[in-house]
Amino acid sequence: MKLLVIEDEVKLAEYLRKGLSEAGYVVEVAHDGIDGLHLALEGDHDLLLLDGMLPGIDGLSLLAALRRTKQTPVLMLTARVGVEDRVLGLQTGADDYLLKPFAFSELVARIQGLLRRAGPRHEIEPTVLRLADLEVDLLRRKASRATQRLELTAKEFSLLTLLLRRQGEVLSRTELASQVWDMNFDSETNVVEVAIRRLRSKLDVPFDRPLLHTVRGMGYVLEDRPA
Ligand code: CA
Numbered sequence: 001m002k003l004l005v006i007e008d009e010v011k012l013a014e015y016l017r018k019g020l021s022e023a024g025y026v027v028e029v030a031h032d033g034i035d036g037l038h039l040a041l042e043g044d045h046d047l048l049l050l051d052g053m054l055p056g057i058d059g060l061s062l063l064a065a066l067r068r069t070k071q072t073p074v075l076m077l078t079a080r081v082g083v084e085d086r087v088l089g090l091q092t093g094a095d096d097y098l099l100k101p102f103a104f105s106e107l108v109a110r111i112q113g114l115l116r117r118a119g120p121r122h123e124i125e126p127t128v129l130r131l132a133d134l135e136v137d138l139l140r141r142k143a144s145r146a147t148q149r150l151e152l153t154a155k156e157f158s159l160l161t162l163l164l165r166r167q168g169e170v171l172s173r174t175e176l177a178s179q180v181w182d183m184n185f186d187s188e189t190n191v192v193e194v195a196i197r198r199l200r201s202k203l204d205v206p207f208d209r210p211l212l213h214t215v216r217g218m219g220y221v222l223e224d225r226p227a
Pocket of ligand 1: 007008009051052053054
C-alpha cells in the first residue's frame with residue numbers, strides 16, 4: 001500500500017514517513033501544496049494524508065482540485081478545531097480527519113479503516129507497467145529490462161513512468177518538465193535533455209532494441225518499434 005503524506009512541518013513529515021514505513025507502507029512525502037497536488041495527481045497512492053495548512057496551496061484547495069479527477073481516499077490532518085472547518089473538509093471530499101496532535105496508533109487505525117472502506121478498487125489497479133521486455137513496478141519502485149534491474153534515480157524513475165503510462169504518445173520537453181520537475185521552464189534549460197540522455201544510457205544502450213525515441217522538434221516517445 002502506497003501513501004502520500006503532504007505535510008509542511010518537516011519533523012512531523014519525517015516522523016510519519018519513518019513510522020508508516022515501519023508499519024509496512026510505502027511512503028512518499030511532499031512538503032508543500034503544489035508538490036503535493038502534483039504527486040497526488042500523477043501517482044497511484046492508495047491514500048493521502050493531507051495537512052490542512054500548507055504553503056503553496058492550502059489543504060482544502062488541494063483537495064478540491066484533486067477531487068475533480070481523483071477519488072483517492074484522503075485523511076485530513078488538521079490543527080483547526082472549528083466544526084465549520086471539519087464540515088468544510090468533509091464536504092470538499094475528505095474521507096476522514098484527525099486533529100493534531102494525534103497518537104500514532106490512532107492514525108494507523110484510521111488509515112486501515114479508510115483502506116478497508118476503499119476496498120478492492122485498488123487491487124485491480126495495475127502496479128506493474130510493461131512495454132516489450134521493460135517492466136516497471138510502481139509499488140516497489142523498481143524498473144527492469146529483460147529481468148536486468150535498471151538503477152534509476154527518483155527523477156529518472158518518474159520520467160520513465162510518465163513516458164510508459166503514455167507509451168506511443170509524443171511528450172514535449174515542456175510537458176515533461178512540468179510533470180516531472182514541476183517547473184515551467186524556458187528553452188534555455190536542458191534539464192530534460194540531460195535526464196533523457198541518462199535514462200537512455202541505462203534503459204536502451206545496454207540492450208539491442210531502443211524503446212525511447214526522440215521525435216525531432218517535438219519531444220520524446222516510449223514505444224516498441226518494429227526492427
Ligand atoms: Ca501545516
